[in-house]
Amino acid sequence: QSALTQPASVSGSPGQSITISCTGTSSDVGAYNYVSWYQQHPGKVPKLIIYEVSNRPSGVPDRFSGSKSVNTASLTISGLQAEDEADYYCSSYTASTQVFGGGTKVTVL
Amino acid sequence: QVQLQESGPGLVKPSQTLSLTCTVSGGSISSGNYYWSWIRQPPGKGLEWIGFVYYSGSTYYSPSLKSRITMSLDTSKNQFSLNLTSVTAADTAVYYCARLGYAFYFDLWGQGTLVTVSS
Numbered sequence: 001q002s003a004l005t006q007p008a009s010v011s012g013s014p015g016q017s018i019t020i021s022c023t024g025t026s027s028d029v030g031a032y033n034y035v036s037w038y039q040q041h042p043g044k045v046p047k048l049i050i051y052e053v054s055n056r057p058s059g060v061p062d063r064f065s066g067s068k069s070v071n072t073a074s075l076t077i078s079g080l081q082a083e084d085e086a087d088y089y090c091s092s093y094t095a096s097t098q099v100f101g102g103g104t105k106v107t108v109l
Numbered sequence: 110q111v112q113l114q115e116s117g118p119g120l121v122k123p124s125q126t127l128s129l130t131c132t133v134s135g136g137s138i139s140s141g142n143y144y145w146s147w148i149r150q151p152p153g154k155g156l157e158w159i160g161f162v163y164y165s166g167s168t169y170y171s172p173s174l175k176s177r178i179t180m181s182l183d184t185s186k187n188q189f190s191l192n193l194t195s196v197t198a199a200d201t202a203v204y205y206c207a208r209l210g211y212a213f214y215f216d217l218w219g220q221g222t223l224v225t226v227s228s
Contacts, residue, residue: 003155036214038156045205045221046156051214089156093213096169098146103155 004029004090004101011107012080020104022073022090030071034093037066037075040103041086050075082108111136113206113219121200121226127193131206131219138187139164144209145189147180149202150221157202161209162189196226 005023012018022029022037029035037050048057050066053073063078073092077084085108090101117129131145138145144161151157160170162180170178179192193200204224208217 032213034213038215045218046215047218048214048216051210051216052212057216087155091156091158091213091215097171098158098161098209098213100148100156100158 002099004092004099006088006090006101006104008102009105009107011109012077013109014080014082016080017076017078018080018106019077020075020088020090020106022075022092022101024071024073024092024094024099026071028092028094028099029068029073032093033068035066035068035073036091037064037073038089038091039084039086040089046089077106080108084108111208111217113208113217115204115206115219115222117204117222117224119223119225121196121224122228123197123226124195127191127196127200127224127226129191129204129206129222129224130188131190133187133189133208137184138182138189139184142211144169144213145182146207146209146215147191148205148207148215149200150205151199151202159191159193159204198226200224201226 035053038046040046053068054066088104146161147159162168177194182189203221205221206219207215
């Protein structure tokens, strides 16, 4: 069981769109539509922002969207805002276990 | 609404056992369809899944930690617990308890508790 692969950092200017990738294998991301994304501000508890690849929990702004192609899931933040500066983690179910990505730091320039 | 709260020692000596409890309030731990989970985050690092226990008592552990972990439920107290044996400094982390939903997403988290392994 290896961690999912995410870029260490992504940056963008306010109003721009950014995409964070999350690459797994045919045993995790590619095998199930159980990919979720979490946002974590410094010193805070992670917050669920996407589940089942592309579903948003109530209260999460629609500028957050998720998708998946083969073994790679993606989180897109459209209309980037200052408050979106945080760490983002993907997670996937795999054979009775869970695996997280290494995390991506999003910087709003 | 359902809330989770971790409790346990903040300091554990090397080679000893780390024991944490998560108390669930506002809902029953045995209501079904949820996996009660532990996740940790070393200082300045990413999230690591430790394991989860189903409401039936079935347990599922991270392969990398499996030999040192025991998780259990106490339905009478509406709590679940984590024991991690033979700890080292590498086990120093914020430990979170969380609820894993039917589609394997963590929808509720505790506030987290920092456990430091040091003599």
